[in-house]
Amino acid sequence: MAISTQPTEGRWSSRWLFVLAAAGSAVGLGNIWKFPYIAGENGGGAFVLIYLVCVAFVGAPIMISEVLLGRKGRASPINVMRSLARQAGASARWSFVGWMGVLAGILILSYYAVIAGWALNYVWLTASGTFNAASAQVATSTFDQLQQDPVQMVAWHSLFILITIWIVARGVSRGLETAIRWFMPLLFVLLLVLLGYSASSGGFAQGWAFMFDFNWDVVGPETWLIAMGQAFFTLSLGMGTMMAYGAYVPDDSNIGSTVLTIVALDTFVAVAAGLAIFPLVFVNGLEVGQGPGLMFVTLPLAFGQLPMGAVFGTVFFVLVSFAAITSAISLTEPAIAFVVEEYNAQRSRVAISLGVFCWLLGLGTVFSFNIWADAKPLFGLNFFELVDQLSQNIMLPLGGLLIALFAVWVLPQNIVREQLEVRSDGVMLLWRIVGGIVAPLGVAAVFVYTLLPLFTG
Numbered sequence: 001m002a003i004s005t006q007p008t009e010g011r012w013s014s015r016w017l018f019v020l021a022a023a024g025s026a027v028g029l030g031n032i033w034k035f036p037y038i039a040g041e042n043g044g045g046a047f048v049l050i051y052l053v054c055v056a057f058v059g060a061p062i063m064i065s066e067v068l069l070g071r072k073g074r075a076s077p078i079n080v081m082r083s084l085a086r087q088a089g090a091s092a093r094w095s096f097v098g099w100m101g102v103l104a105g106i107l108i109l110s111y112y113a114v115i116a117g118w119a120l121n122y123v124w125l126t127a128s129g130t131f132n133a134a135s136a137q138v139a140t141s142t143f144d145q146l147q148q149d150p151v152q153m154v155a156w157h158s159l160f161i162l163i164t165i166w167i168v169a170r171g172v173s174r175g176l177e178t179a180i181r182w183f184m185p186l187l188f189v190l191l192l193v194l195l196g197y198s199a200s201s202g203g204f205a206q207g208w209a210f211m212f213d214f215n216w217d218v219v220g221p222e223t224w225l226i227a228m229g230q231a232f233f234t235l236s237l238g239m240g241t242m243m244a245y246g247a248y249v250p251d252d253s254n255i256g257s258t259v260l261t262i263v264a265l266d267t268f269v270a271v272a273a274g275l276a277i278f279p280l281v282f283v284n285g286l287e288v289g290q291g292p293g294l295m296f297v298t299l300p301l302a303f304g305q306l307p308m309g310a311v312f313g314t315v316f317f318v319l320v321s322f323a324a325i326t327s328a329i330s331l332t333e334p335a336i337a338f339v340v341e342e343y344n345a346q347r348s349r350v351a352i353s354l355g356v357f358c359w360l361l362g363l364g365t366v367f368s369f370n371i372w373a374d375a376k377p378l379f380g381l382n383f384f385e386l387v388d389q390l391s392q393n394i395m396l397p398l399g400g401l402l403i404a405l406f407a408v409w410v411l412p413q414n415i416v417r418e419q420l421e422v423r424s425d426g427v428m429l430l431w432r433i434v435g436g437i438v439a440p441l442g443v444a445a446v447f448v449y450t451l452l453p454l455f456t457g
């Protein structure tokens with residue numbers, strides 16, 4: 001295979017566009033759908049605090065590593081790892097990290113599009129008044145019916161993939177930047193509108209207490225595992241997304257402060273989503289520990305009981321859809337950038353091929369909710385669960401672990417100094433301890449804990 005280390009030409013038009021693009025990648029279903037339900041199932045405040053610790057000590061250093069490698073290598077993750085490993089006199093096999101990332105991106109997008117498809121469907125359902133004064137039974141059966149109907153699910157899944165691929169095909173500046181410029185500000189406005197709505201609903205104090213009152217009793221080792229997994233997923237780490245986006249960062253932006261801004265934005269959205277959702281749930285006397293159905297059953301039910309609920313409910317699902325789209329486009333970037341630079345291929349063609357492939361793979365997830373629900377080929381998991389666990393619990397942590405180790409222990413430290421603009425030795429030492437020891441150990445611990453049960457049953 002030809003080794004092309006041609007530096008990429010693409011650049012974000014400013015440091016702010018990179019911040020928005022990376023935040024667009026980070027902020028997605030992970031923040032709005034997953035974070036609130038996981039927090040809800042894991043006791044609220046205790047989980048939130050542990051999650052913040054994971055974000056600070058594991059998430060942030062890994063994101064810094066990804067962005068600095070991407071900007072230094074200025075290529076797709078596979079070629080970045082290969083060329084930087086060579087430069088450092090290490091094995092070119094480090095490019096394995098890039099390959100695994102490409103695969104993880106494809107796997108994640110395949111089911112991400114299915115769940116994002118539900119959100120698209122819910123824009124329509126809420127807007128048309130399905131949940132107005134609806135009973136709990138109506139809310140539950142609406143969600144069940146959608147999951148039982150492969151044709152409907154495939155239709156929404158297809159629509160989501162189409163939108164994503166259309167944007168991706170248009171390229172970094174015409175496609176990604178344009179979408180990001182529109183969607184991200186809108187997303188923040190919609191979120192603030194919803195926060196205001198929820199603050200005036202009467203359940204705010206209770207929602208606030210649930211999110212921030214700390215209770216050690218509900219904390220166990222699994223709480224740490226779940227929080228760490230969530231930190232990886234929500235920050236888009238471990239598969240080269242941030243490396244691919246980092247390759248387009250202008251030379252004069254400071255990586256440290258940029259990453260901190262991105263992490264802060266992502267955390268803000270997750271916490272704000274919780275604060276928007278829980279008060280509505282409490283004020284209607286509903287349960288917060290409903291799992292994945294929190295956003296698709298409990299919340300529509302809550303909106304349905306509230307004044308102007310159909311309007312704000314629609315706003316909410318539009319917000320979720322935008323957030324999901326800017327994340328989905330980022331899942332494709334490592335793969336697309338690689339094929340384009342390696343084979344000089346036309347971006348739109350590569351995007352379409354990838355879209356078709358992810359769409360096909362996504363059918364497996366669609367069917368896991370209905371016609372294949374009982375097919376459990378491996379480890380007692382169905383297709384969706386397998387793809388989800390393999391990508392999230394194995395590939396992302398492994399990728400993140402290797403990336404941090406590479407950046408701290410393999411890459412020559414003068415490169416790190418130059419990329420991060422670090423002058424003081426104390427800061428360098430701190431970076432090596434947190435990025436090279438604390439973060440990898442944290443990931444390794446989680447890794448072992450999640451893998452053990454697979455083998456010991």
Ligand code: TRP
Binds near residue numbers: 232
């Ligand atoms: N972070 C996104 C979310 O929270 C999902 C996502 C986008 C992602 N790109 C990623 C997750 C790369 C892991 C790796 O919904």
